[in-house]
Amino acid sequence: MSMRHALCLAALACLLAGCAENDSLSDIQARGELVVVSRNGPTTYYLGRNGPAGFEYALAEQLASELEVKLKMEPAFSLRALFSHLRRREADIAAAGLTLTGKRAAAFPHSIPYDKVRTQVVYRAGRFRPRSTADLPGMSIVTLAGSSHADSLATLRDSALPQLTWREIRGADTMELLEQVREGDAQLALIDSGEFAVQQSLFPRLRVAFDLSDEEDVVWYLPPERDNTRLLVRINAMIDRLRADGTLARLREQHFGHTAGISRIDSHTFTRAMHRALPPWRPLIKRVANEYQMDWQLLAAIAYQESHWDPKAASPTGVRGMMMLTLPTARELGVVNRLDVAQSLRGGARYYKNMKRRLPADIHEPDRTWMALAAYNIGMGHLEDARVLTEHQGGDPHLWREVMERLPLLQKSAYYKSLRYGYARGSEAVTYVQNIRHYYSILQWQEIPGNNAQPPLDIEPLVPEAVREVSLLAL
Structure with a gap:
């Protein structure tokens, strides 16, 4: 073989290797591990007595099994942190009951829908119940920072309700929103219908005031600027098959079926x-x-x-x-x-x-x-x-x-x-x-x-103000 042919083959091998490195499915299979970032809670992913559990965990475990790799779940303690995991390529998939929005779709590749939810306005029974968006200005409203609900409120404010205000709670757990309404620290909370159906049992005095949206698709998101073509084909094929053979319905019933019929x-x-x-x-x-x-x-x-x-x-x-x-x-x-x-x-x-x-x-x-x-x-x-x-x-x-x-x-x-x-x-x-x-x-x-990792400690309030701006030189 001539030197010229050898160099051409080496260059081709490098090109192919480069393509494989940029292909997310190849990366997952090479390291033998699927990394999924999710929110910590009863509707998504949590550590139960017998180990990891939750609807999103069950779906992710199914995919990992089909890819013949191990599953590693990473908890995110805010929605912004969750999407940051994807941007930094620290996770292969974000599976956290996330709705499909135009803003997210423009920034992140996503799967086909595997569920549908509505945005609901939740209030405490016995207090004033708003009947429509026209009643929202002047009321104290909480939602998760970085959520599609916050985006919906911003759209409402900019288009029709300039006096509308709300507070965005840093975190990924909607239970904190419901606790604020229960304790009277907020009058209203915005939450997805599926999550409220499950968590209402913990907050029996809270009720739905009205639906803020029609049904919205729930999808998985993948890292941007990466070749996710083959991985998305596998994910979408799995979702289609689980829907067709009834497995998706069985998983929903297993995780959420107990909520029906309880007053x-x-x-x-x-x-x-x-x-x-x-x-x-x-x-x-x-x-x-x-x-x-x-x-x-x-x-x-x-x-x-x-x-x-x-x-x-x-x-x-x-x-x-x-x-x-x-x-x-x-x-x-x-x-x-x-x-x-x-x-x-x-x-x-x-x-x-x-x-x-x-x-x-x-x-x-x-x-x-x-x-x-x-x-x-x-x-x-x-x-x-x-x-x-x-x-x-x-x-x-x-x-x-x-x-x-x-x-x-x-x-x-x-x-x-x-x-x-x-x-x-x-x-x-x-x-x-x-x-x-x-x-x-x-x-x-x-x-x-008590069974899950706690969010990182915010140390800034503990640092004396006099040294907050001091830089340390490396030795």
């Missing part, structure tokens, strides 16, 4: 009981849950659904105690005194674990937990009837969301007459499980702040 009054009652009635029993609940290898929050949620954590609870039908055990069930479980809290909790935990053990092995989590709870309430036979009915109607009897739709049919003679175990109050079982899921999530979310 504001129920949430308020639970939140109050969580602070007043639960603390004396929490150590015992944790100890019993540990004995039976279950989440203490789940055992606590079951106990609340049964008795509102009242150790002396009783009903006209003869069930008694914190776990509201019948006398025959108590005898079967070895519970001598149903009013003894430890015995009651152990009996309830044992009964739940028995139901879970008896389910078919091909029912996987989290559906296995929800179906065990349904069996706890309605009986294994009636649950099996609902699963058979689900399969006959073309549904998947391994998925709670599909079995849940059929349980109420056990109350209709057109259906229960042909089933093995006959009539059952299936609607009550659905309410029972969904309530427990709701309470369970609230108890889990209460621990999120």
Whole structure:
């Protein structure tokens, strides 16, 4: 080979290597790691008892699995910091429930939509409720700095409401906005509909005043000035497939399905009981849950659904105690005194674990937990009837969301007459499980702040003013 040919081949190799370096998918595969920046919170990404969790985490984990690389989640403590990660190429994707806006689309490549939300104006019940944007001037409004909501307010001010003012909160957690409205530090907060639906259980006195926008697309954003073509093809293909095969709907139901059907009054009652009635029993609940290898929050949620954590609870039908055990069930479980809290909790935990053990092995989590709870309430036979009915109607009897739709049919003679175990109050079982899921999530979310990295300390206020402008020379 001539020297000239060798140089040409070397130059071509360098060009190809340069292209590969600029291609984001090649970079990810070369280092064996997908870096995703996200907001820390119950609707996006957080560290639960069993490790990373959240809707955005589940989607990112799916992509990392398809790319056959490890997933590394990076929390951002403000929206500006989140997009700065992309600009500095410190992350491959921003997955944080981010809406698609013209301003963002002009600056960052993005995926196809995988969800839709509306911007909602939230106020505290019992206070003045604005009915339209015309009522906003003169009211104290908070929103996240760098958010699309702040941009919407700026557009409103510049186009029609010159007296409109608001405060922008530095951070990425919308819970801080809701806390300000709850405590009276602000009258209104702007928040996405999906986030408020999930977090309203923690703020039962807050309500939606009106929708500030129509539905907006939610997308993933990628770093600018980088060849993201192949990575976007993979991301968009995954989103299309997850939507088509029902996985996206299942993930939404898994993370957000518990929010439907819970009244504001129920949430308020639970939140109050969580602070007043639960603390004396929490150590015992944790100890019993540990004995039976279950989440203490789940055992606590079951106990609340049964008795509102009242150790002396009783009903006209003869069930008694914190776990509201019948006398025959108590005898079967070895519970001598149903009013003894430890015995009651152990009996309830044992009964739940028995139901879970008896389910078919091909029912996987989290559906296995929800179906065990349904069996706890309605009986294994009636649950099996609902699963058979689900399969006959073309549904998947391994998925709670599909079995849940059929349980109420056990109350209709057109259906229960042909089933093995006959009539059952299936609607009550659905309410029972969904309530427990709701309470369970609230108890889990209460621990999120303690399980996650804290934002970097702002040291400027701690530095004496006399030395703030002093530069240090390198040695």
